Amino acid sequence: MTRRARYRPYEQPTGGWGSVKSLARHATRQRALSTAPGLLKDHNKPGGYACTSCAWAKPGEPHAAEFCENGAKATFWDRTARRTTPDFFAQHTVSELRGWSDFALEDAGRLTHPMRYDAGSDRYVVVSWEEAFADIGNRLKGYDPKRTVFYASGRASLETSYMYQLFARLYGHNNLPDSSNMCHETTSVALPQSIGTPVGTVLLEDFAKCDCILSFGQNVGTNAPRLLHSLQEVRERDAPIVVFNPLRERGWESFVNPQRPGQMLTNAPTELATQYHQLRAGGDIAAMLGMGKALLALDEEARAAGRARVLDEAFIAEHTQDFAALEAKLRAVSWAEIVEASGLPRAAIEAAATTFAKANAVIAIYGMGLTQHRHGVESVQMLVNLLLMRGQIGKPGAGICPVRGHSNVQGQRTVGIAEKVELVPLDRMAEQFGFTPPREDGMATVDACEAVVAGEVQAFIGLGGNFIRAIPERELMEAKWGGIDLSVQIATKLNRCHLFTGKTSYLLPTLVRSEIDEQAGGPQIVTVEDSTTCIHASRGVWAPAADTLLSEPAIVAGMAKATLPPNPKVPWDDWVADYGLVRDAIEATFPDQFSRFNQRLDIPGGFPRPVAARDRIWETDSGKANFLVPKALSASFDDGSDPTVLRLMTLRSNDQFNTTVYGYDDRLRGIHGSRMIVMMNRDDRIRFGIPEKGRVRMTTAVDDGIRRSMGGFEVIDYDVPAGTCAAYFPECNALIPLWHHAQESKTPAAKSVPIRVEAE
The missing domain is CATH 3.40.50.740 (Rossmann fold)
Known part of the structure; x- marks a missing residue:
């Protein structure tokens, strides 16, 4: 029997008691309650184990509970009492x-x-x-x-x-x-061409120094919840957070910190996003071009009034090349084109640009909402262009920050x-x-x-x-x-x-x-790298699930x-x-990255690998940071000309990490009981003749001789831009053609799959 979904918009903050209740439920379901004390003592702690969930950075001075809801779920999942014998x-x-x-x-x-x-x-x-x-x-x-x-x-x-x-x-x-x-293969292709490094330039400490955050295509509440602590501190300094994302995600809206007893008692949240722009899926390039165009206008106004420049002219002259080509593109593209491709009004884009222009130290965060498109490489490079225009790479509190997934x-x-x-x-x-x-x-x-x-x-x-x-x-x-x-x-x-x-x-x-890895040389240590290039030691603390495991x-x-x-x-x-001998071999192969590897295992917060762009050293062919002009306004395969075609975004739920599904609750979106759903704009649903809570079939809108079609999806009226819909990964992967991938990086284009829907 097909599950029916229950939907009621979630109005509570991210974190808070909702998170605590969820953890209690998952620990009980997996019969892993005995794991809870170890989470507090050992999870992401010195001498303990590194979380197997997301790759977000770990602070040098950890919180009392240095884990998030999804990290704890991953540990309960690993530490389950159940066995497949x-x-x-x-x-x-x-x-x-x-x-x-x-x-x-x-x-x-x-x-x-x-x-x-x-x-x-x-x-x-x-x-x-x-x-x-x-x-x-x-x-x-x-x-x-x-x-x-x-x-x-x-x-x-x-x-x-x-x-x-x-x-x-x-x-x-x-x-x-x-x-x-x-x-993030898109990142590994885009960033070297722009700034000479395949990784981000931001360290965790930069969040304490920034005075503005831009975010594109990243759902922090589900994908990197421990980042919420830094975002909360940013907002408590009254620094703005500007978010571009097709769906309104609770993680960007409000947060109650479970580490703060007073906030838990009052349930009074910290409001996070100061601006929230729901652009059309694949519309990020256009929105960023609009921001760049607005920056040029603001810079001209400042010069005319004798005020400080908005653009960092000295940085552009010393550290970059080909700004003239980007400037020509920004002046040539019309606001009508930008508005059409982005799905945002001009005023919204200009408001974001004005906030960006007033800041001295800006961190730009992004996720797969930028990377998983046909023009994903150009999307990432356009975000870098914005930072380069204002000299926001290679100084404290500023830089580019791709949020990686697995640990x-x-x-x-x-x-x-x-x-x-x-x-x-x-x-x-x-x-x-x-x-x-x-x-x-x-x-x-x-x-x-x-x-x-x-x-x-x-x-x-x-x-x-x-x-x-x-x-x-x-x-x-x-x-x-x-x-x-x-x-x-x-x-x-x-x-x-x-x-x-x-x-x-x-x-x-x-x-x-998290399990003790006992070898001939004794209990072993392994290491991992986080999203900010910091290397951390991990020591298992629990007995293995079976003595037959290797x-x-x-x-x-x-x-x-x-x-x-x-x-x-x-x-x-x-x-x-002795895994220490493996680390010696790693150091011999990569001496510039892993100098004194074994001696630095327990540095608080991990030790960072060197990233030249942090020091404004550009390891590009030109020896400078490159302004790269996007070839398209829309990142999607869909050109937007056919009104019968929607752009499907595939998403993870709150009860999921990558392909691992912990349950059927997507609490932060208010969806329970089923993953066979599609979130649609109400006007689109009516336009296609689909009854409220009806079921639909989705068919990929390409003509390559292969029919890709899936039925049985229950429609939920959701706050999503017209022309965009959303459903879960990996259920909808069958709708993505193998050749639908980002140019250059070949990252599957899962964030704007052209589909048609019909009522069943």
Whole structure:
């Protein structure tokens, strides 16, 4: 029976008692109440473990409870009392399990034993670690390495990620797609072209020094709730926060801090956004061009009146190039074009520009609302253009701040998880480990999907994640996955990707970060990198879910030893016994990034990697920061000319992190009981003849010979701009064509999918 949604707008603040009640409910459901004291003592604390949820920065002086609602849910999810044992698999066929929901699959509990798929019984059956490694190694030896894919999700530690990428390159390929390809690859392409670095320039301490924040395409309440503490302090200094986002998200509106007893007692929230501009999905470039155009006008007024300039003329002259090209674009584009493409009135854009112009130190935050569009690279670069116009990069309290997702997704790229050879010091690795690395660029995520569809992938190894569920073109990918000869999934819980098997498939269960990782050298430490490039140590504190689990480094080493010829310069066993030796190897490969790595593990707040743009050193071809002119006003594939086409944004709920669904409540949006919903503008619903609370079918509005259509979505009248609608990820991934991705970065364009809706 299809679930019906219950909807009532949520009028309480973010955080507060709503968050506390949610945590109590989730801890009880997972029978993980005993975990609660450890959350206070160890979660994101010195000597404790780093959260496995988001990658937001951790302060040097942590709060009493240095975790957010989603971080605590992730820990309860990991620390559940439920187990998915061999008996579970004996009772359920894979075909049956395919009918379970994402929530139900993971809610079955922690995986406990290595398993191999048996096609005859359509079940996973238990296998020893030795048998699994031997068979995986023997099979890999028989494949063309360039037809294998080593995928990494964003949770694996720096140590595991380094070993994994080295395994791939010793084996003979650079096919290292990762979850960054699906979210912030756009950042990794856009920022180097603009300012010479693939990462943001802001440190956590900058939030205490800024006097204005701009935010584009980021839902802080769900995606990085610990950032709310800094935002609250910004507002208490009366600094403005200007938000551009199609949906009004409670996280940007008001916040009650659970760390403050007085505020909890009164439930009197801190109001956050001082301006909230609900632009059309994909309209960010136009809105930012409008802000730039308004800045030029304000600068002219200031000069005419003899006041201080609005533009930082000295910074532009000394540190940038090609401002004239951007200025010409800003003067040429009309306000009518800007208003049409952005969906915002001119006055709103000018108000944002005026606020920006008055500030001395501005941080610009953004998320996947900028990166996941056809012109996502240009969207990010236009935001950088605004900062460069006013000299707002490379000084205290100012800079660009991409908010990353998974807890080490940025760090994985830092230590070599990259398909582009230009990003990895292959010459140094060759000398360090005595081998000849492959020199051809490998497959990113979209490339890997295309290769699977074409039947060109012989083996797929997944270091965490839920690959098939997270990617576009899901139905076609599910149909083609059986053509892979070997599918290996390293995981903590069962998910949908595990139920689409290759000709030979393995499930290899692993520890979670909060569990004690006991090796021959004693309890081990791992490290992660946060969104601000700071490196943190993590020590597990709880007993493992089963004594049959191996750590991720041990699993990677086990596969590598079974596959590769012995190499005395690659001491896999020594590395597993002592992860400090892996960190020594990382330092040798990346000496400028990880100097004195082992000695700096416990610096409060982590130690930051060097980012040249923080010091106004521009590692671009020109040696300067580059103004880059966007080619389009709209970031979307949809050109806006067809009134029957809506732009679909895919979203996460409050009870979700990436593809992991903790439950069916999206409390902060007031939606409960179902994820098969679509949020629509009421006028659009009426225009399409859809009854109130009716059900609709969504069909992708492209003509490429493939029909992508999904039905059974209940319509909710929601505060969303006309022409835009929203529904949940990953349910709607089947509507996204594989070729619908950002130009240059190939990040799937999941924030403005052109669709048509019809009543069912």
